[in-house]
Amino acid sequence: MEKGKRDREISNPLFSFPPPPPPSLLLMDVAAVRLRSSFHGEVHVIIGPMFAGKTTALLRRIQSERDNGRSVVMVKSSKDSRYGLDCVVTHDGKKMPCFAVPNLSTFRAHIGHETYNKFDVIGIDEGQFFEDLYDFCCEAADIDKKTIIIAGLDGDYMRYYSSKSKHNLYNSSKLITFC
Numbered sequence: 001m002e003k004g005k006r007d008r009e010i011s012n013p014l015f016s017f018p019p020p021p022p023p024s025l026l027l028m029d030v031a032a033v034r035l036r037s038s039f040h041g042e043v044h045v046i047i048g049p050m051f052a053g054k055t056t057a058l059l060r061r062i063q064s065e066r067d068n069g070r071s072v073v074m075v076k077s078s079k080d081s082r083y084g085l086d087c088v089v090t091h092d093g094k095k096m097p098c099f100a101v102p103n104l105s106t107f108r109a110h111i112g113h114e115t116y117n118k119f120d121v122i123g124i125d126e127g128q129f130f131e132d133l134y135d136f137c138c139e140a141a142d143i144d145k146k147t148i149i150i151a152g153l154d155g156d157y158m159r160y161y162s163s164k165s166k167h168n169l170y171n172s173s174k175l176i177t178f179c
């Protein structure tokens with residue numbers, strides 16, 4: 001290749017990345033995600049301290065699942081009423097509608113079994129407030145084949161885990177991923 005042309009191509013940022021896949025490949029991605037989720041559930045955990053960006057990351061992940069054609073629902077603990085109960089809200093004001101419930105064992109009945117069955121992905125914010133987080137996620141992923149994405153604190157202000165069930169989930173999330 002002529003040297004000047006090659007230098008121009010290298011310095012052009014568009015040449016630094018592989019070209020986007022043709023539309024047929026994008027459709028195959030969506031099909032692969034659907035196929036993948038029809039075989040097993042997944043549990044993903046986003047943890048960190050307050051103001052770390054956990055909810056921001058959760059909203060981004062949920063939006064991305066929705067963009068891939070999956071049906072999503074958000075739930076948060078009704079204990080966290082700082083920004084109201086009808087939305088998951090980040091500290092800088094990004095929001096998404098949600099259900100607020102006191103515990104996860106009543107979530108399915110709360111939204112109705114038929115509605116629950118339609119969702120592929122469940123986003124859970126403020127996971128640390130749910131004492132039944134571990135049991136809910138095991139059932140939703142192992143039996144119902146849902147993808148669960150959780151955002152929650154990695155400890156309290158004393159840097160201490162008070163709940164055995166949360167500790168189990170955070171520590172074992174790798175084990176129950178792709179189960």
Ligand SMILES: Nc1ncnc2c1ncn2[C@@H]1O[C@H](COP(=O)(O)OP(=O)(O)O)[C@@H](O)[C@H]1O
Pocket residue numbers: 048049050051052053054055056057089090091092
């Ligand atoms: N004191 C603050 N007031 C307003 N916005 C803040 C403040 N601290 C952080 N932010 C913004 O909020 C975002 C993190 O919010 P969020 O995702 O709700 O965090 P977390 O869920 O970990 O508490 C940061 O990316 C930053 O832009």
Ligand SMILES: Cc1cn([C@H]2C[C@H](O)[C@@H](COP(=O)(O)O)O2)c(=O)[nH]c1=O
Pocket residue numbers: 049050051052054055080126153155156157158
């Ligand atoms: C550290 C700590 C926090 N909380 C509460 C306060 C808020 O309601 C949430 C944290 O929400 P964020 O989205 O991560 O900002 O947890 C608490 O009850 N006890 C604590 O020690």
